[in-house]
Amino acid sequence: MVGHQVSPAEFHGKHITVAGLGVSGVSAARALAGLGARVTVVDGGDGPALRERARVLTDQGVAVRLGDADTLPEGTDLVVTSPGWKPESPLFAAAAEAGVDVVGDVEIAWRLRGEDAAPWLAVTGTNGKTTTVQMLASILEAAGLRTAAVGNIGTPIIDVVLGDQPHDVLAVELSSYQLHWAPSLRAHSAAVLNVAPDHLDWHGSMRAYAADKGRIYEGNTVACVYNVEDPRTEHLVREADVEEGCRAIGFTLGAPGPSMLGVVEGLLVDRAFVENRQQQAQELAEVADIAPSAGPAAPHNIANALAAAALARAFGVPPEAVRDGLRAFRPDAHRIAHVAEVDDVVYVDDSKATNPHAAQASLATYESIVWIAGGLAKGATFDELVTASAKRLRGVVLIGADRALIREALARHAPDVPVVDLDRTDTGAMAAAVREAARLAGPGDTVLMAPACASMDMFTNYNKRGEAFAEAVRALETGRGADE
Known part of the structure; x- marks a missing residue:
């Protein structure tokens, strides 16, 4: 496997500063301390939750500094x-001045993998x-392979x-x-x-954001693997510098050309990993096989x-495993x-x-919508979204900063x-938003809470926001929310 690799022993005795006491920071600190590194974790925050994490790490021989994340430990x-x-x-400015490299936990994991380590099939996108x-x-498991979904998905x-x-x-x-x-x-x-404007406040520009994705x-x-519909x-x-023989493989919601996967008459088909891709196509699954328990597949989930499927096929997975894996996916x-x-x-x-x-x-999944939207925009604009969706909107309820x-x-x-503009950013605003949406909606409509914004102005995370919506809908369903 290509790429930079080091022996775990090379971290022994090194003084490593870990920035951040979140999930990935705690994971990196524990792992590096376990390899014999002298680890200091710095975090600008303070409070009971961080202090408890700090206590646990301190018991494992890791130094923790809370309330000061700007100074580079000597x-x-x-x-x-x-x-x-x-x-x-x-x-990081202090690190650059001192000639010290800054890397992420993914980089450390990549360097630490063994000679016979499992290959990585990697996914990014907005x-x-x-x-x-x-x-x-799910597809890899259906093929009988030992695998795990890791990284930004939650498992460090x-x-x-x-x-x-x-x-x-x-x-x-x-x-x-x-x-x-x-x-x-x-x-x-x-x-x-896909690549669309997001996190521009972090990256500074769309070009920089796209370059990091690339x-x-x-x-x-x-x-x-690239999206034919997203140039x-x-x-x-x-633009990428790849190994000799690496192929560009497209995927499309339309009929695929050679070296692509696509959709033909309700079937997912492969014209990339077949013997004669100019003239042949391999059926992989039906569109209806995509998480059938969740109902009809939305276009973006297809x-x-x-x-x-393209990544699995690149790894040699047989067609029937693609079908079985998609059916099993939840x-x-x-x-x-x-x-x-x-x-x-x-x-x-x-x-x-x-x-x-x-x-x-x-x-784009629904025909007649009352839309609940709003939150933290993160530097985004909404003209393109509204233009594309205007004909589907029966009404809109807005919340958030x-x-x-x-x-x-x-x-x-x-x-x-x-448009109903609720001048609220409290967590109770969701119940009011659902009531207003119910008032705007008629038979056959869909009330869709797809905020187009981050949740942290009102909720701890998007999960809490979704739970608040579901609770408000259940109250409406039982009649408790109708006159509140």
């Missing part, structure tokens, strides 16, 4: 950062990463790389943050699902399934989840739609759509 040989820390952070990686893991990849359980292949979700801090990563095959293709050995992803493939909560039907109105929770691109995919941005886009591009 003698630091390497800084390992948590994904969300911005490149211009004072700690939206759909987690679903695609879970689909991929260092823990898996250094763990005792053997794997044949890993399905790895990578965010743009993680890719920014992983210069040595070289995957077996990788996919960029890092996932660097050094690929077998396949670079940015194909451009990133063209695209996710094609991307997962989507996570808060991703176009049917909550209830009340008075012939369907209520759908897509709290995971935390940016305009994700919300647009969600809105940056709702004015959506309201202004609606005024420009959908002036006839009724």
Whole structure:
């Protein structure tokens, strides 16, 4: 396997500073301390939860410094950062001045993998990463392979790389943050699902954001999987420096050309990993096989399934495993989840739609929608989203800190759509939003909570926001919310 590798012994005695006391920071600190490094964790926050994490790490021989994340500990040989820390952070400026490298936990995991380590099938994109990686893991398992879904999906990849359980292949979700801090990563095959404006406050520009996404293709050995409907992803493939013989593989919701996967008459078909791709196609599954328990597949989930299938096929998985894996896949909560039907109105929770691109995919799934939206915009704009979705909107209910941005886009591009602007950012606003949406909706409509924004102005995370929506819908269903 290509790419930078080091012996675990090379970390012994090194003074390593870990930036951030979150999940990835704690994982990196424990792993590096276990390899004999002298580890100091720094975090600018303080409070009971952080102090408890600090206490546990201190008991394991890790030094922790809370309330000061700007000063580089004296003698630091390497800084390992948590994904969300911005490149211009004072700690990293101090590291640069001292000639100290800054890398992420994914980079450390990549360096620590053994000679016979499991290859990585990697996935990034503005939206759909987690679903695609879970689909991929389900397909790989259906093929009888030992695998795990790791990385940004919630399981720290260092823990898996250094763990005792053997794997044949890993399905790895990578965010743009993680890719920014992983210069040595070289995957077996990788996919960029889509690239749309997001996290521009972190990256500084769309070009920088796309470039970090494109890092996932660097050094690929077998396949670079791109979205035919998103030219940015194909451009990133063209710009990548890959291994000799690595192929560009497209996926499309239409009929595929050679070296593509696509859809023909309700079938997922492969014209990339067949003997004569100019004239032959291999049936992989039916569209109806995609998480059948969740109901009809939305267009973006068909695209996710094609991307997962492409990566699995690049690894040599047989067609029947693609079918069986997609049938066995179960989507996570808060991703176009049917909550209830009340008075012939369907209520759908897509709290995971935390940016305009994700919300647009969600809105495209339904014909007549009362849309609940708003939250933290993260530097995003909403004109393209509203323009694309205007004809589907029966009404809109706005909540959250940056709702004015959506309201202004609606005024420009959908002036006839009724809008209820709830001037609230408290957690109870969701119940009021559901009641207003129910008032606007008629039989056959869908009330869709796809906020197009992050949740942290009102909720701890998108899961809590989705739970609040579901609770409000259940109250409506039982009549408790009707007159409150």
